[in-house]
Amino acid sequence: MRAKRKLANVYLIVIFVILYAPIFYLMYYSFNSGGSMHDFKGFTLEWYKEVFHDTRLFIIVLNTLVIALLSAAISTILGVIGALAIQMLRKRQVKNSLLTLNNVLIVSPDVIIGASFLILFTIMGIKLGFISVLLSHIAFSVPIVVIMVLPKLQEMSPTLVDAARDLGANRWQVLSKVVLPFITPGIFAGFFMALTYSLDDFAVTFFVTGNGFSTLSVEIYSRARQGISLSINALSTLIFLFTIMLVVGYYFVNKKTGKSNGMGVRGR
Amino acid sequence: MQSRTRNIYLIPYVLWIVLFVIAPIVLVVYYSFFDIEGHFTLLNYKKFFTPVYLRMTLSSFWYAFLITVFCLLLAYPTALLLTKTKHKQLWLLLIILPTWVNLLLKAYAFLGIFGAFGPANALLETLGIGQKQLLFTDFSFVFTSVYIFIPFMILPIFNSLEELSPSFVDAARDLGASPWTTFRRVIFPLTLDGVKSGCQAVFIPALSLFMLARLIAGNRVITLGTAIEEHFLVTQDWGMGSTIAVFLIIAMAIIMILTGSRR
Structure with a gap:
């Protein structure tokens, strides 16, 4: 029995090592003065300096952040409206078909979304660039927000709304004082998911980005196609640290808002 | 009772659905009937059924199948063992964390790992197998894809597995089932829904991974995704791409x- 337990632990450790080895491998060589991803010659911060002095890269990072924040904010608003709309529908069939349509963009492969949006924007006469990227990020984030908010709405007892109405609240007050505070954890979760989807997206952006406008993923792709350059390593180390901060932030937001509502225990 | 409020919320949401869900699909189908000069034609469909495209489709499915199978074989034991650890939520978070790292950066890491002088080749050398061309092969493509998809x-x-009530397992054991029989007859069938949604989460994206195929496999592996990307962005033949x-x-x-769970 003990031998078995040991074997199990070894298996898990191997899986974790494989999962993390490539990431640490990238980070390790970002300090290599040798200029390649083998033979560690000596410690240097030269690549980080290069990243920080690269104004083009700086603009791209700014673009990426602006797109992520804007698209997450707008898609959160749209997604909450969508979840409210679905929740209020009475007919099961209509509800289910709307949900199915909602999920189409979540399960579609990125290439399909990218290619079809490219056609759409071309037909609508929208110039490829900032606007097209922003619109497509909003478009594929909305269903995720709906999925995150809807369970919270379903959890809410209808008596809460009825009580507010009986006490004389108008429709806007019911929404802003009762419904929205109740679903806040779902809204936050949706916002964070939208943010990460936007930051992480490559394929859709690649299709609709056109010339002149670029996000970080697209830039990394075009640099990686030209081969290995250790400034990408430095960049990825920075991104990884940023990601960890984001994850920790998300974890705490979830924990904090979860506690007051008894979430977190459910759904797992 | 309050049919008017319903309509207010529905308007922007349905507008979004029509514009970004229905319209794009309709447009893709519409464009598939046009050739590169904009004439209506069925030639694209005829072309799709030629050996070149059929072979590509088949190989795309084959690679996606391989990736899904390897993911499943590695992931199931991992998940099973994870449920038995002490701080499982923490371990689970550690499994999820790498998915937050940009996919392209992970692919880029493998460019170095599988490179001519990279650690993978160094390992082969110490094992006495000797240096091999690893990058730009099917092996490296499948390996990298499995690496990227395994958390999903x-x-x-x-x-x-967490939803599975332990009393089922206890009951099977009490009734004399061996651990293997318990797994085969009780645990696995009851977690089939999880397996299905996992396969779905891996297989569909694996069909369309064009960036991995480009970066890791050179042009050796051509998937449906690569073909679509090429037709849309390189040759500008949107009809065939559609x-x-x-x-x-x-x-x-x-x-x-096929993988939809009955609910």
């Missing part, structure tokens, strides 16, 4: 129906 397989399986996209959508719908 572990997660749903882990969740369904035709392939139509078939990818059909394949996706079939997979969704």
Whole structure:
């Protein structure tokens, strides 16, 4: 029995090592003065300096952040409206078909979304660039927000709304004082998911980005196609640290808002 | 009672659905009937059924199948063992964390790992096998894809294992089932929904990974995704690209129906 337990632990450790080895491998060589991803010659911060002095890269990072924040904010608003709309529908069939349509963009492969949006924007006469990227990020984030908010709405007892109405609240007050505070954890979760989807997206952006406008993923792709350059390593180390901060932030937001509502225990 | 409020919320949401869900699909189908000069034609569909495209479709499915199978084989034991650890939520978080790292950076890491002088080759050398061309092969493509997708397989399986009531397992054991029989007859069938949604989460994206195929496999592996990307962005033959996209959508719908959980 003990031998078995040991074997199990070894298996898990191997899986974790494989999962993390490539990431640490990238980070390790970002300090290599040798200029390649083998033979560690000596410690240097030269690549980080290069990243920080690269104004083009700086603009791209700014673009990426602006797109992520804007698209997450707008898609959160749209997604909450969508979840409210679905929740209020009475007919099961209509509800289910709307949900199915909602999920189409979540399960579609990125290439399909990218290619079809490219056609759409071309037909609508929208110039490829900032606007097209922003619109497509909003478009594929909305269903995720709906999925995150809807369970919270379903959890809410209808008596809460009825009580507010009986006490004389108008429709806007019911929404802003009762419904929205109740679903806040779902809204936050949706916002964070939208943010990460936007930051992480490559394929859709690649299709609709056109010339002149670029996000970080697209830039990394075009640099990686030209081969290995250790400034990408430095960049990825920075991104990884940023990601960890984001994850920790998300974890705490979830924990904090979860506690007051008894979430977190459910759904797992 | 309050039919008017319903309509207010529905308007922007339905508008979004029409504009970004229905219209794009309709446009893809519409464009698949046009050739590169803009004439109406069925030639694209005829072309799709020529050996070149059929072989490509077949190989794309074969690679996606391989990736899914390897993911499943590695992920199921991992999920099972994870449910037995002490701080499972923490371990689970550690499984999820790498998915937050940009996919392209992970692919880029493998460019170095599988490179001519990279650690993978160094390992082969010490094992006495000697240096091999690893980058730009099917092996490196499948390996990298499995690496990238494995958390998406572990997660749903882990969740369904957590939902499984331990009393089922205890009952099977009490009734004299061996651990293997318990697994085969009780645990696995009851977590089949998790396996299905895991397969769905891996297989569909694996069909369309064009960036991995480009970066890791050079041009050795051509998937449906690579073909679509090439037709849309390189040769500008949107008609043919749309035709392939139509078939990818059909394949996706079939997979969704096959792996759909009954709820």
